[in-house]
Amino acid sequence: MKNIVIIGASGHARMIIDIIERQEDLKIIGLIDSYKTIGESLFNYKVIGTEDAIPDLIKSKTIVGGIIAIGDNYQRYQMFLKLSKTCVNFEYINAIHPSAIIGKDTLIGIGTVLMPYATVNANSKVGSHCIVNTQSSLGHDSIMENFSSLGPGSNTGGHVTIKTSSAICIGACITGGITIEKHSVVGAGSVVLKNINAFKLAYGNPTIEIRDREINESYF
Numbered sequence: 001m002k003n004i005v006i007i008g009a010s011g012h013a014r015m016i017i018d019i020i021e022r023q024e025d026l027k028i029i030g031l032i033d034s035y036k037t038i039g040e041s042l043f044n045y046k047v048i049g050t051e052d053a054i055p056d057l058i059k060s061k062t063i064v065g066g067i068i069a070i071g072d073n074y075q076r077y078q079m080f081l082k083l084s085k086t087c088v089n090f091e092y093i094n095a096i097h098p099s100a101i102i103g104k105d106t107l108i109g110i111g112t113v114l115m116p117y118a119t120v121n122a123n124s125k126v127g128s129h130c131i132v133n134t135q136s137s138l139g140h141d142s143i144m145e146n147f148s149s150l151g152p153g154s155n156t157g158g159h160v161t162i163k164t165s166s167a168i169c170i171g172a173c174i175t176g177g178i179t180i181e182k183h184s185v186v187g188a189g190s191v192v193l194k195n196i197n198a199f200k201l202a203y204g205n206p207t208i209e210i211r212d213r214e215i216n217e218s219y220f
């Protein structure tokens with residue numbers, strides 16, 4: 001049994017807790033959050049501190065690691081960078097729902113979440129700290145780079161690449177062979193027929209690049 005923390009205490013964290021409670025080898029000992037009050041109870045767990053508390057929790061062997069449960073790709077990356085500096089031996093775990101389908105010859109990184117009914121098809125690679133959300137599917141021979149995400153109910157064809165930190169929002173459809181370059185956001189319900197450049201907000205059917213976006217711009 002590994003003792004772990006959940007970093008984040010939002011709705012996304014609630015989903016991840018639901019998954020981890022089904023993994024018998026993991027025990028959540030508390031939540032880490034910068035905005036909630038220490039001692040506050042959420043989702044049946046106590047907020048035990050901010051990320052600054054983690055090095056001591058590792059040092060005292062109270063925990064071995066955990067997962068960054070922050071839904072926003074860039075914010076999740078920022079937390080990862082912070083932890084990389086203060087706590088090199090933090091062990092990242094995956095949260096993989098038992099209903100998720102993982103095809104043959106696939107690779108899944110660390111700190112990655114596969115929500116209920118998520119599908120990763122054959123010969124695809126999902127990087128580290130990614131989110132494959134509820135009922136979304138990554139087509140065969142596809143790549144999700146680190147810190148990227150597929151929103152609930154979104155689908156890709158085969159040979160698709162989603163580069164680092166890019167977000168495919170709820171219900172979007174990415175046709176085969178498409179590349180979404182880094183730090184871009186494909187809006188809800190979009191139908192993507194052409195490649196999307198880096199740092200773009202794109203949406204619509206057919207999807208067009210609407211405007212440039214800042215690296216830290218929220219998309220929720």
Ligand SMILES: CC(=O)SCCNC(=O)CCNC(=O)[C@H](O)C(C)(C)COP(=O)(O)OP(=O)(O)OC[C@H]1O[C@@H](n2cnc3c(N)ncnc32)[C@H](O)[C@@H]1OP(=O)(O)O
Pocket residue numbers: 133151152168169170185186187188189190201203204210218219220
């Ligand atoms: C479990 C979970 O909850 S997972 C999270 C689920 N949520 C998501 O996936 C995010 C969903 N939201 C989106 O996808 C949005 O498209 C966003 C956030 C990416 C962009 O939205 P905005 O910031 O409003 O875009 P922006 O300000 O540039 O555009 C505004 C205009 O574009 C329209 N627009 C925005 N998004 C879309 C879209 N996806 N498709 C069509 N039109 C859109 C707006 O209606 C608005 O039109 P108006 O000026 O005629 O009123």
